[in-house]
Amino acid sequence: MNVAVEHIATDQPPDDAKARDLDYGWQSGNQIELLENGEAYFPKVFEAMRAAQREILLETFILFEDKVGFELKDILIEAAQRGVKVVASLDGFGCGELSVSFLRELAEAGVAVQMFDPASKTLGIRTNWFRRLHRKIVVVDAAVAFIGGINFSADHLGDFGPEAKQDYAVQIVGPAVADLHHFALAQSGRQVRTRRGWRRRPQRPAPWSTSEEDGLVRLIYRDNVQHRDDIEEAYIHALSKARTRAVIANAYFFPGYRLLREIRNAARRGVHVQLIMQGQPDVLLAKLAARMLYDYLLKDGVVIHEYCQRPLHGKVALVDDDWSTVGSSNLDPLSLALNLEANVLIRDRAFNQQLYESLEALARNHCQTMPEKRKPRLWLWRLTVGFLVFHVMRHFPVLTGWLPAHKPRLKPIESPAHDV
Template sequence: MSVAVEHIATDQPPDDAKARDLDYGWQPGNRIELLENGEAYFPAVFEAMRQAQREILLETFILFEDKVGHELQGILIEAAQRGVKVIVSLDGFGCGELSPAFLGELAEAGVTVQMFDPAAKIVGIRTNWFRRLHRKIVVVDAAVGFIGGINFSADHLADFGPEAKQDYAVQVSGPAVADLHHFALAQSGRQVRTRRGWRRRQQRPSPWPTHTDDGLVRLIYRDNLQHRDDIEEAYIHALSKAQKRVVIANAYFFPGYRLLREIRNAARRGVQVQLIMQGQPDVLLAKLAARMLYDYLLKDGVVIHEYCQRPLHGKVALVDDDWSTVGSSNLDPLSLSLNLEANVLIRDHAFNQQLYQSLETLARNHCQTMPEKRKPRLWLWRLTVGFLVFHVMRHFPALTGWLPAHKPRLKPFESQAHEH
């Protein structure tokens, strides 16, 4: 029998375009819990889904047919069969290897399955390399939300072996979940209502709120429409405010000059700046690109650690004693210029300290520290090359928009499910 799997257009706004172009303000009174690796993340998410009564919204870049993927599939099928509305949005590149049978079983149970920018292989090669749905968001009953960098795959568990990823996510309860719910529902193409507190772009809230109450959370995102630079600007703004310490742990680190300059300037004015980079990368090019920038940063006192125990997949940062960010966005051209990403900004002393302790343990016990060079070699040449490469990548959204695989379109397609 055949089952329909919906096809989401690349960067095409949903029917409620006004909702999509809203900024989300700082929401007070939230409870934020750090979830480190799959060992903490999967049990929390799966238990929330098992308790769902009305709705499950899920966006992910990668879903594999492994033990994690099959457990997720079973939970979603069971939820749909008891009447819960389940909407699953998957990336056509990251989830391109899912079998029709796996997707068909979900659809037959009543799960709405959507694929962002799917494309058939040409001579065995994928064509949908750019503009990926890279977000990882789960919202259950509009009451609890999860956001971070962890995909639904077994390589986020330690028992996967040496290639298991080190990563982070957060569980949010409180008023900010309404923003996560509104955003996830709008991005799935569903009609959503606006409310006070969701602001137009010209009234963008500050990435650094003037009030310092704990439990403040703000959702930020990037797309290739009206929010191209929001995550990058949040980093730059927070770095410019730093007075004591900055810790950035990022899997793919190859930012533009403005962000590099703010990192350097923070170190120059006496801020303790630490970067945790990949030492055992799953993509070798990521390590080579990051190292092009080391001399520029080391010469001004930035401390750089390379995590060598297993691949680093995290996308987190903290500034001073109460500002943090966790999400899906790397600091590289793909995340800052092409992908669809989402982070949360967090103003909370306890959470900041918890994240700091986790990263400090990582740096102290499982990293090698790059030596400071008194006479850095070729740093200007490397920075110039890096600058040129980054800003060539900046133009990729326009260039890739000409490719047939990335023309905006919205149409269903049929996937053949196995007969039972």
């Protein structure tokens, strides 16, 4: 049997999404629940999928054939067999090791599997490294949505061991789910319809909500066409308005100068700015790159913590007592200039406080704090290397754009022999 796996173009969104220039505004009246790590996330999302009546839309960067991946597969198959429309959009690099038998079982049950930029290995090495589908979104029956940084893999569970990831997602119920549903449908290439219970596409939003009410949610995203800087601009705008506190917990931290300057400026005007970085990284280069920026930030009063209990995979932040963001985007060149990402902005005091308490406990109990005045040992070497690394990393997206693997392609994959 042929396994029908659709192939989505690398750089360009589907025609429907590209034509509409999707912009989403602030939606009020939402219930938002913080889900920390797989122990909180997987039971919630699996429960929603098991209760699905009409539709499951799923996007993920990583799906592994482990206990989490097999449970997800069984749930999707059972849903499809009872008549639920199931669309699973997977990244060709992050899901590149999935077996043909795994995909075949999904396809035979009626699950529509889409692989973003799959590529065969060259000399045993995968070449489709950059411009990934890095979003993690689940929408069930256009009634409940999940978004964050958690993949469908067992390394998001504590019993995985010392390499288990620390991460965050949110469950949303309310009007903002219609925006996530609309977005997920459009990005999957499915026809976006307006029907009872589904909201029409919102108008272009104001960049900042001035409402005093809670429960506000706005979907933002980046692509390689019309929304290249939306997530980075949201961080910059929030930090520019910060009055009392700002906390950023990010796995891969190497932002551009404008965001670095806004972080530093906030600290200079008396905002208590804390950064939580990887101290035990799954990618050593991420730690080295982030440390190149420490001196620049520490001298102006930014407090930097390195989380040392296990790898940090979170992509969350908060400003003052009501603004927060949770999503898939790191603050590095891959996420800010190459990958397809999605975050939600949240204006809700209770959620902000819950996230703050979680991050504060993380910083207090499981982090080491960088000293304000670090020893100037090898300062000339660090200055030279830091300068070179910074500029290489900032021009890295342009350089990777020249690689042949990044040319947009739209090609159906029909044969199970294809190495996906």
